[in-house]
Amino acid sequence: MALIISQQDNTISLEGKLNTATVNNFQTHFGFIIKAFKNITLNIEKLTVIDDSAMQTLKEMYKNGVLNNAMFFIEGKRSEEIFEAFQYPQVA
Template sequence: MALRIEDKDGLFEISGRVTSQNLGILRTYFQAILEKSEKLLVSIEKVTEMDSSAAHFFERFYREVASDNKIIHIIGRHNSNISKIMHTTKTDYILSTDRV
């Protein structure tokens, strides 16, 4: 399944495959959102596949947003499709304990 981003009343839900090939799209999309907002709520619960580049991208982006004194929540701790790669890359700490 191709990458898809849906805005559901301020919750940006990502679905499909998130790989090194589409990280530029994600970065551009979310940077545009953060130019207008102080808070970003992202759900990756419907991501079907993620590679290590994508896991590290989310970690770097999480840190960048926090260093700009903005708020980011990444929801997806319960997604079994990505839990192994997030754990292996030691990036699972960025995932919020909340669930949508």
């Protein structure tokens, strides 16, 4: 299954696989939304795969968000796993 991105206000819901093949499309879509909303919620409840490439991209996006005062929050059953990977990013 490809990655399906849906949006309602400042919440982005992802469904399918977030991997090397789909992460660039997600990053582009996210870039447009973060310009409109300074706080975004990323719902990953329906993601079936998050590979290492996607995890690195999410970390980089988080770091850039901190530096630019544009934050995003992650919710869903695997969000704790992602936040553990984000612990103490070097943003300065």
